[in-house]
Amino acid sequence: MSKKITIDGRELVFDQDKTVLQVARENGIYIPSLCYHEKTGPASKCRVCVVEIDGMKGLQTACSVAAKEGMVVRTDTEMVREAQRMVVNLLLSNGNHNCLSCECNGRCELQDAAYFLGIERPPFIIEERQERDSSGAFILRDPEKCIECGRCIEGCNHLVVNEVLDFGYRGGHTKVICDEDAPMGESTCVQCGECVQMCPVGALIENKYIGAARAWETKTVRTTCPYCGVGCQLDLHVKGDQIVRVTGTEGAHPNQGHLCVKGRFGYDFIYSNERLTTPLIREGENFREATWDEALDLVAGKFKQIIKESGPDAIAGVSCARSINEDSYNMQKLFRAVIGTNNIDHCART
Ligand code: SF4
Ligand code: SF4
Missing domain, CATH: 3.10.20.740 (Ubiquitin-like (UB roll))
Structure with missing residues (x-):
């Protein structure tokens, strides 16, 4: 009601x-x-x-x-604003929140709050330098930008349930730690990046995003992750024609914003010069480039020869997890209806 x-x-x-x-x-x-x-x-x-x-x-x-x-x-009210300004002033003072060089500039919730409250510079100076943790393969941790909101901890423990992050130490020394205060790269962190997506400031940043773009230079393109059959929904953050960041689409099925390490960080292959663009035929120890007709004729000929000599069950097929559903369907049709075997599987079946 x-x-x-x-x-x-x-x-x-x-x-x-x-x-x-x-x-x-x-x-x-x-x-x-x-x-x-x-x-x-x-x-x-x-x-x-x-x-x-x-x-x-x-x-x-x-x-x-x-x-x-x-x-x-x-x-x-004045009482509300005074309290909010005090909290944001203290958060800004307790760290190194230099928006000019911060990768989160333009999408930072602390910056938004400070702007809304009319805070230009923090009135207090709390000098305590803290080292960045760059040991993670894909994630940079900058404790000087951390406001100890705990969102990363909640995400790590209760959303993706990897149970790596927690608050460590007491009082003014409290900070977010991995496991027993290990560097992220030596901890049990799987680099899924949920904590990065939950962080409201620039304390957790994707390594690949550093220096790649400012928030206002990117547009967002929604797509489906190409890696496996789960079909997680992604937002590609694109500058020009280059992907600079990937986030999970919040509120969308099936992943509700969560991603695995491949979906979030494994997009470099798109731009690799080593991608195969023509079929290759093996000759001894080497490969030579071929046309599609030549390659397909060779495979069809070998299949026919094997079927003739050993029957259709001597052949098996494994379809690729990156294939779309329709391609996987066609693959099993080819094996069952044309080749005549049920030896067909998918490398990401569940
Ligand atoms: S990357 Fe994933 S596993 Fe690692 S600390 Fe963040 S949420 Fe936890
Ligand atoms: S989400 Fe970001 S700001 Fe909040 S505690 Fe974690 S690292 Fe610090």
């Missing part, structure tokens, strides 16, 4: 089981938030999404308070 809530003087209708933040977002009211993510839900860690709610003492985190019938919420 629909209910009504008032946010900043606007009477809004909502369905049950929504938080104040969700109702506000659905109605185009921006409440800065950093630790909240649709996929992992309320965390109430960063306290940037605070609001005033009539009848409730002090400030409330909009990501964790359930919207209720008749609730009156204010997102833009």
Whole structure:
């Protein structure tokens, strides 16, 4: 049943089981938030999404308070803004958030919050340098940009369930660690990149994206991953005619934004000079280029010879996981109906 809530003087209708933040977002009211993510839900860690709610003492985190019938919420009072500015100022001060050189510039949620709150430069200076971790094959970790929102940890442990990341140490020394504080490349991380996709700032970045493009230079092309039969949905971030980044399409079946290491990072082959563009026929130890007609005649001739000498069950076929469904269907038809054997399989069958 629909209910009504008032946010900043606007009477809004909502369905049950929504938080104040969700109702506000659905109605185009921006409440800065950093630790909240649709996929992992309320965390109430960063306290940037605070609001005033009539009848409730002090400030409330909009990501964790359930919207209720008749609730009156204010997102833009002086008390709210002061609290939000203080949190964002501290986050900006506690690290090295140099937007000019950050790969996340233009798609950073901390940058958005600072801009919205009119913060030009952080008023505090907290000098504590932290080394980047470049040991991961595909992911760069920059702790100086980390705001300790915990979204990467939630994603790693509860979405892809790889259980690599956690908060380590205490108090001011708290930081995100891999396993028992191992370099990412020496940890149990499988480089799936879910944490990168969850990170609201530039603390986790795809190595291949570094220096490749600014966010506003790319367009997004939705496609299906070419690697296996699961059919994960991808967003290709393309600059000119080059893919510079791949993310999982949020909210789309079957992967809901998650990807494996191949789908997210294994797109270099597209641009490889070593790709085969003509059939090759083996002659002794070497291969020579051939036409398609010549290659197909050779294969058909060998098949006929084997069938004649040993029967059709002497032949087996394995179709490629990258083939489209229609090609795999044709392959099994060829083997069953033309060659006459059931020796046909697919390398990514489940
Ligand atoms: S890449 Fe995947 S496994 Fe590795 S830390 Fe990130 S989410 Fe966990
Ligand atoms: S690395 Fe990113 S997602 Fe993880 S805690 Fe830091 S800011 Fe949040």
